[in-house]
Amino acid sequence: TIMYAVFGDPIRHSKSPIMLNRAFEETGINAAYAAFHILPGQLKDAVNGIRAMQFRGVNVTIPHKLEVMDYLDEIDEGARIIGAVNTIVNDNGRLIGYNTDGIGYVRSLKEETGIELSGKKVLMIGAGGAARGVGYALAKEGASHIYIANRTRGKADELARNMSEFTSASGLGLDEIAGVIGEVSLIVNNTSLGMHPNEDGVPMDTSLIGDRLVVSDLVYNPIITRFLRESEARGAKIHSGLGMFIYQGAYAFEYWTGVPAPIAAMRQVVIDSF
Numbered sequence: 001t002i003m004y005a006v007f008g009d010p011i012r013h014s015k016s017p018i019m020l021n022r023a024f025e026e027t028g029i030n031a032a033y034a035a036f037h038i039l040p041g042q043l044k045d046a047v048n049g050i051r052a053m054q055f056r057g058v059n060v061t062i063p064h065k066l067e068v069m070d071y072l073d074e075i076d077e078g079a080r081i082i083g084a085v086n087t088i089v090n091d092n093g094r095l096i097g098y099n100t101d102g103i104g105y106v107r108s109l110k111e112e113t114g115i116e117l118s119g120k121k122v123l124m125i126g127a128g129g130a131a132r133g134v135g136y137a138l139a140k141e142g143a144s145h146i147y148i149a150n151r152t153r154g155k156a157d158e159l160a161r162n163m164s165e166f167t168s169a170s171g172l173g174l175d176e177i178a179g180v181i182g183e184v185s186l187i188v189n190n191t192s193l194g195m196h197p198n199e200d201g202v203p204m205d206t207s208l209i210g211d212r213l214v215v216s217d218l219v220y221n222p223i224i225t226r227f228l229r230e231s232e233a234r235g236a237k238i239h240s241g242l243g244m245f246i247y248q249g250a251y252a253f254e255y256w257t258g259v260p261a262p263i264a265a266m267r268q269v270v271i272d273s274f
């Protein structure tokens with residue numbers, strides 16, 4: 001049996017094991033995927049354990065995505081630019097780090113909404129780690145300008161400066177969203193507002209949302225957030241964060257096995273687990 005794992009803290013609510021084990025079952029691959037609760041001081045030993053126990057691949061989640069880069073043999077270019085690794089491939093003892101969050105996000109957004117990003121302006125709300133990966137992936141798809149609105153304006157400006165290497169970008173305060181919303185085709189919530197158990201949270205005033213917009217949320221618990229529900233009621237096309245979760249796992253599966261990920265089965269088992 002080929003072994004796979006996810007390292008995180010906390011980890012017990014992770015839906016990665018049910019999703020990846022379902023993928024192995026569906027494709028007839030003799031493998032098992034388990035969750036490991038790795039405390040911050042133990043990450044280096046845990047990564048060396050990947051080599052010792054010959055795990056073929058590992059996912060890395062909060063809070064280890066940055067620190068893990070110090071313990072790998074090679075970092076893929078996209079992961080280096082984003083500054084975070086969520087997927088490790090063990091190539092005969094050589095550990096290579098990738099980031100499948102941003103590319104997984106874009107693949108799900110395109111497949112589920114049909115949006116063509118090239119030449120489009122985008123509004124991202126939030127400027128944390130998740131926003132970095134999503135912004136980089138949207139820039140690579142040809143988004144012509146990325147507005148980054150954040151509660152802490154300085155962090156929005158800093159991320160916009162970083163992004164400007166890949167596309168035109170600018171930082172905003174949350175109170176400036178109304179002034180740019182008419183220019184954009186896509187709004188992405190990169191904050192945790194609306195996530196269980198604080199499901200009443202919304203990242204912006206949804207009365208500003210119009211029916212030509214695609215509105216996307218990285219939150220996937222609940223699967224449809226209040227932000228998406230209210231946006232859909234205003235005629236927008238909506239995209240749940242569940243897609244990003246499924247496709248980041250799908251890319252990891254494909255990097256590890258070389259087999260196309262069984263997306264429908266993975267999605268169904270995660271939906272059934274809520």
Ligand code: ATR
Pocket residue numbers: 125126127128129130131150151152153155190191192193
């Ligand atoms: P992640 O790695 O998941 O992106 P993070 O780096 O902690 O998490 O980023 C969280 C983002 O949500 C930030 O943009 C944060 O805004 P600040 O930079 O001002 O902290 C945003 N956020 C979190 N709670 C918020 C709230 N109650 N209102 C507005 N923004 C919030």
